[in-house]
Amino acid sequence: MANEQNERLIIAQLKKKYDLNKSEDILALYAILQEGKYEFHTPEGMKFDDEIYELYMKAKEKPEGKPKQSTGKKKKASGKKKKAPKVVVYTRGEYLLRKALLTFLVLGMFACFGYFAFYNYQAYQKKAETEKLNRLKQNDDVNDMYKDTVHEVRNEETGEVKTYTVLEQYKSLYNKNKNLIGWLKIDDTIVDYPVMQTADNEFYLDHDIEQKPDKNGTLFMDAACDITLPSTNYIIYGHNMRSGKMFGALTAYKSAEFCETHPYIQFDTIYETGLYQVMYVFPARIYQKDEVVFKYYQFIEADTEEEFDSNMQEMAAVSLYDTGVEASFGDHLLTLSTCDYDEKDGRFVVVAKQIR
Incomplete structure (x- = not known):
């Protein structure tokens, strides 16, 4: 009720100040309304707003004033026709829509800024945490x-x-978290992290070494692997973070030149040190259980030479390039696996052989 009275009063004041029978007053009043000085939300106010718009359109088409009388002299044509300045006219609805869109864009900009600031802060925290563990x-x-x-x-x-x-x-570090199983390092890259292992392969997808929630996760070894036997093939998983953290740098091995300059991977279990040489590099994906195809993530043990050689042939067939490194039954392998965003459920895999 109060809004109706307020808007009715504003309308009366505007009609008193501006003569709606004069084009110049209509143009002036329309300009003020376009600036947003007055906004109407009641039916009566919106009706008045529409009325001013209609009067404005008529005033623009039929300006007041008598046409100038001819003096009998004709001006020489200049050859150029002057163009009237283009006036962009918005209805009240269009004006409010533009205002809402502008507000949305500004809020979206701040939201994006906040997201990237938070993302970078988390990346900084992760780096500081890893450096602390290294010092320890x-x-x-x-x-x-x-x-x-x-x-x-x-x-x-x-x-x-x-x-x-x-x-x-x-x-x-082991006394800090008994899930520690080893440490992985690739020289001249950001990969220099502890490796964890639990019966739940999904736990360290979103937890840090202190078992606190962390979307970066932590590198972890497949629960089926055993470092005391040891297993034929250790499989270590890590996120392909866009910040480069975790296994974000692993995809650099798509380049044969990178592999030539970074052929070795250091992986220590908590019981012994180990150095591995890159052998195969290939894209893969996660398959359905009933699909009969080579699934690298199921190759952990090879009980026979025939089984071992079969897995080697499968990986060699899909490797992006030939490293010249080969393995034979009895050799110990290390497989690093991360996400590959080139396809759905895609994975990128690096397989290395232990140097004895």
Whole structure:
């Protein structure tokens, strides 16, 4: 009710100030309304707004004033016809729509800025956390504070018991999180991270080494792999982050030139150090269970030479280039797997052979 009275009062004041029978007053009033000085939301106000628009259109078509009388003299044609300035006219609805769109664009711009700021902040935090873990790994004084961690593992088939001792440089990190299984490093890249392992292959997709939620996740080894046997093939998974974190740098191996300058991968389990040489590089994807195709992520153990050679042939057939590196039954392999956004459920895979 109050709004109706206010708008009715404004309309009365405007009609008193501007003579709606005069074109110049109509043009002046329309210009003021276009500036947004007055906005009408009641039916009466919107009707008045539309009325002014209609009067404006008529006034523009039929300007007031008498035509100038001819003096009898004709001006020489200049050859150029002057064009009247183009006037863009918006109805009230168009004006409000443009205003809403502008507001939406501004809010969208701030939202994008906020997202990228948050994304970069998370990337910075992840880098700082990894550097902290690296310092902890290399700090002999801190590692000396922990007693030797010894694990005894019984072979189910032979009954033989083997003893494994956690390496000195990983004692403090292992005591921080018993899920630690090793450390992966590729020289001259950002890949320099701890590797975790749990019975749940999905846990470290979105958790950090402290088991806190983190969309960057943490590198982790397939739950079916065993570092004490050891398994024929260790498979390590990591996100292909657009920031370059985790396995974001792994796709650089699509280039044979990059592989030539980065042929080695350092992977230590918590029990022993290991150096691997890149052998195969190929794109892949996750298949349906009933699809009968080579699935690299199912190759963990090779019980026979025939089974091992069959897997080698499958990977060699899809490798992007020939590295000249070959493996034979009894060799130990390392497979690094990350997402490949070139296709749905795509994966990018790097397979390396341990150098003994």
